[in-house]
């Protein structure tokens with residue numbers, strides 16, 4: 001079941017790349033013109049400014065190198081900068097009006113530092129926000 | 140660019156689950172009524188018969204346990220049995236007339252042994268079969 005009742009959600013587990021960095025980012029399409037992107041990434045260099053972007057493919061066979069270029073920025077592929085705290089954590093919540101979750105499912109989410117891809121993961125379908133965890137998943 | 144000129148392809152890297160098992164499965168939608176599923180999985184128990192299926196979610200936050208049930212079998216979610224050789228490798232090529240690659244991107248591919256999920260991975264968008272690797276990826 002899809003729709004805007006909380007059932008359109010995605011998740012990217014960032015664990016491909018530099019081995020001590022790890023993160024989880026959730027995507028929720030709350031309306032046709034609003035996708036909320038919410039994440040926590042640990043193991044980063046304190047105080048750094050990083051770049052978050054959707055890339056064209058989800059093919060991690062060569063790690064973050066095989067995911068292609070940034071997904072069409074006019075479709076919201078460039079998610080802008082994220083900041084790292086002095087503990088090496090980046091905690092962020094963004095809203096994007098151009099991104100359509102259905103167009104980015106199966107692509108990769110990549111964090112870059114000065115155009116060097118440091119960590120990435122596939123954007124996967126997840127159970128909806130308000131789905132009862134005891135019911136059968138219908139993402 | 141999408142279409143049936145070889146550009147509609149997916150890939151699942153199976154590396155979540157039992158640590159010594161690993162595989163790669165490619166999906167190619169060659170026509171609206173034919174999806175080719177081609178894979179190699181190593182580290183399996185020689186001679187075993189396993190079950191291959193698409194599951195509802197691609198959420199691997201709890202490993203293969205968080206991917207939900209088998210994706211609607213009427214949509215081709217149940218991919219049937221696969222055989223393991225006496226070297227512990229499963230090499231297979233299947234054709235499925237019900238599966239639509241666009242409906243399964245972002246979900247998980249799971250290999251089970253007697254209903255125990257032994258290995259899984261997210262079905263990601265990949266560059267097309269005949270895409271020139273020097274051109275910008277447009278999956």
Ligand SMILES: [Zn+2]
Pocket residue numbers: 125126127128137138139195196207
């Ligand atoms: Zn689900």
Ligand SMILES: [Zn+2]
Pocket residue numbers: 056057068264265266267276277278
């Ligand atoms: Zn591509």
